[in-house]
Amino acid sequence: MSAVENEVLSESRVKPNLYCRYVDDILVEVSDMSSLQRLKARLEEVSGLSFTVEESVANKISFLDVSIDAASGNFTTSVYRKPTDNERCLNGGSECPQRYKDGVVRAYVHRALRHCSSWPLVHQELQRIKQVLVNNDYDLTTIDQQIQSIVNNHINKGSQTTSNEGNVISLYYKSQMTSGYRAEESALKNIIRRNCKPVHPEDRIKISIYYQSPTTTSLIMKNNMANDKSPLKQSNLVYHFKCNKGDCALLPSSGYIGLTTTTLSRRLTMHLQSGGPQQHTQTEHQTLLTRREIVDNTSILARASDWRRLAALEAIMIREKDPAINRQINARGTLQLYEGRRLT
DNA sequence: TTGACTCCAGTGCATGAGGA
DNA sequence: TCCTCATGCACTGGAGTCAA
Known part of the structure; x- marks a missing residue:
């Protein structure tokens, strides 16, 4: 695709003001519709592929999961949600490790901070995130604390200096999900802490306990390239x-x-x-x-x-x-x- | 309703055969 | 000698049945 772009975009008569591509999604800004049609025709001619065009509505368009607004003369960006999004996520009351639920909150907040181009838009998105999480049985106090912590880290990121810490030794443990998973994880971490010490004192051990679902296992088995065909x-x-x-x-x-x-x-x-x-x-x-x-x-x-x-x-x-x-x-x-x- | 029993399916460990 | 694979054995657990 890069070879196609190099060839087409080198021609000044079809070159757009802005050209961004991620895999098969392309965002372009052109002066008029005829320029867009010329660009589309040239891309199809050189690549042999067929392209579909989606025009902006009221100077607004979505690209990947970013909503781009050019109504004010400048680009402002915010998080884009499909009209079919029913605002469901991992339920806060579900029986699964707390870190997975924390991960949901983190992902939402990081996306808001990454995609929104101004603090009012970030604030607006955070309010929506709170509502979605509360609707999915998350505790409001916990949500507020996590959002506060992530936003503070985001603001202070630039001012932090790198410390001279040792290496992190990762240990992975595959467990089976039970209602007593917290006690099991705690017991396992205590065993590792009591019995394992890194050779270098500055190194630290990080234990990652994960839960593999039967679905994942079956997919791995189903897609096994070395599958033996004998009955x-x-x-x-x-x-x-x-x-x-x-x-x-x-x-x-x-x-x-x-x-x-x-x-x-x-x-x-x-x-x-x-x-x-x-x-x-x-x-x-x-x-x-x-x-x-x-x-x-x-x-x-x-x-x-x-x-x-x-x-x-x-x-x-x-x-x-x-x-x-x-x-x-x-x-x-x-x-x-x-x-x-x-x-x- | 509950516990004993049976059948079926799955898993872990040990062992032996065969090949590199 | 070591490694891989097939097999045997023991055990566990789920589901259904039956009698107390």
Whole structure:
């Protein structure tokens, strides 16, 4: 894109007064519409791309998340919000680490300080931020304290001198989110503080405890470039084991359908130890199920990255194929699922 | 309503085979 | 000898069922 811009903008007849680009968004200021059309035509001609144009309304236009106002003859900037913005953010009463909620406030305030070109506009944006945060269950006193602290830091930033501190040694710990996360974090930090000392006394240890959601993990697994395509190494699937021993070989419904989010190999190993297929082979055929047999007679029916979808697929497959090994018979010799309501 | 029980699925650790 | 991978075993936890 830079090569295209260099070529087009070097021509004086299409050169705009102002040209800013971020990835695929371009902001230009031109003297009239014909200049804009000439610039657009040249960019399309050189790049082979198609451009769409959005004109300013009452000398106002948004670029990225900045609202630019040129009505007074000068540019004034403020934070831009889409008309569809419903002003929702991480809820202040939600069960998540306090630093995440602090991060929401910080992000809002930093954006106001960065984008607003004058203090009245900053003040106006801060009032709006307060309202949004209060609507999302944040405590007003805490909001005020945080805003005050961030604004003070922003003002005093230039006057601070750099101290001669040592290095920061970062330690990362992946934890699981529970209602007692504060006690856990506190205990962990105490353990590190008591037992770990940097080699150089001027260095300091910084502990970062983070919580990885299953969604993130599944995305990492889904996008894994080294994904092995052999059936035994695949995960998140619905599988079908067909019993080919004795009379079962002639019965199409003699099988077992299950799901697994771990690898198929791992799940089949578990079946050798316990579960429907192993029990069926032992009781119906009086033999032990071998790994070779279970691997050779198992096929993949469906795949899904979402667990709920996987469970639904398994239910549909069981409904369609009615595998005999899945049927759970109780002491009365009836199917538990089809007994109907009990009389009390 | 509650606790015992069963089945299924997942995880951690140990072990052995095979290849570099 | 070391590393990787597959496998076995033990354990945990969720969900459903059943009887007291």
